[in-house]
Amino acid sequence: MKETLYTIGEMAKLANVSIKALRYYDKIDLFKPAYVDSDTNYRYYKDSQLSQLDLIKSLKYIGTPLEEVKKAREMSPSGLLDFITDQEKLIQMQMDNLMKVQQNIETVKKRMERRLQTPSLREVFLWEEEETTIIEMAAHNLKPNNLTNASYSMLKKAVEPISGFLNTGFGAIFPYEKYIHIEDIYYDKIFAPVLSNQMISSLPADMEAEKIHAGTYVYIADVYHPERYICNYHKLMKFIEDNQMTVTSDVYELFGALSYSPDQQEELIIELKVRVS
DSSP states (O other), X not given: OOOOEEEHHHHHHHHTOOHHHHHHHHHTTXXXXXXXXXXXXXXXXXXXXXXXXXXXXXXXXXXXXXXXXXXXXXXXXXXXXHHXXXXXXXXXXXXXXXXXXXXXXXXXXXXXXXXXXXXXXXXXXXEEEOOEEEEEEEOSSOOGXXXXXXXXXXXXXXXXXXXXXXXXXXXXXXXXXXOSSGGGOOOSEEEEEOSOOTTGGGOOTTXXXXXXXXXXXXXXXXEOOHHHHHHHHHHHHHHHHHTTOOBOSOEEEEEEEXXXXXXXXXXXXXXXXXXXX
């Protein structure tokens, strides 16, 4: 029985693919027409080729590279089953990675939304914080007026492959004590929040993963200015003393860019917070 021949346009409609795709598949020797008229150079396809095209479409649909599709086309049924099983595993890995990306985006959104919801600058308020994973390292003779110290670049280098997304700031930790001047404050640790626990086990020897625990925090934020810094810290202390609260953590300082535009003046927003009960 003689098979029906279809023009490239007819084959495109039958298989629900574009004419451009069929021409490209022909060019790269992935799916060639059964017959090419030497006079008109028209391509013609057979009914039996539809199953070949179905395989190509199916593998392309699940994201298989065309070079891999070429290999799959020549496989035995058992080999093709193994190949598709491997493709399924790859897709699951991609889905897992996308879930992590989605979770990271959600974390960053929460941090940014929290900052936008902050009451007026230089006002003390209470905030319920979720647990945060951080990477920290010892601070060596660093103070609040050393915010752009090169040590933070070392943290950034370590954090970027773990977070993989927008970093919302760096921070420092120092004891909750009565300080008179900003020069009296020395950091114990500097840190960077991370979005996930991925790869934390492979940190450099001078860095470690820790937690900022969930709880109620007394909090104040301001645009960084050395003269206002200690004033804001005193406001924080006064609020705690006036409300007879018990401090249950060190002071966490977090700073980040107020704007990402290169056309605007570079300013940092500073957050000071301490956990209370």
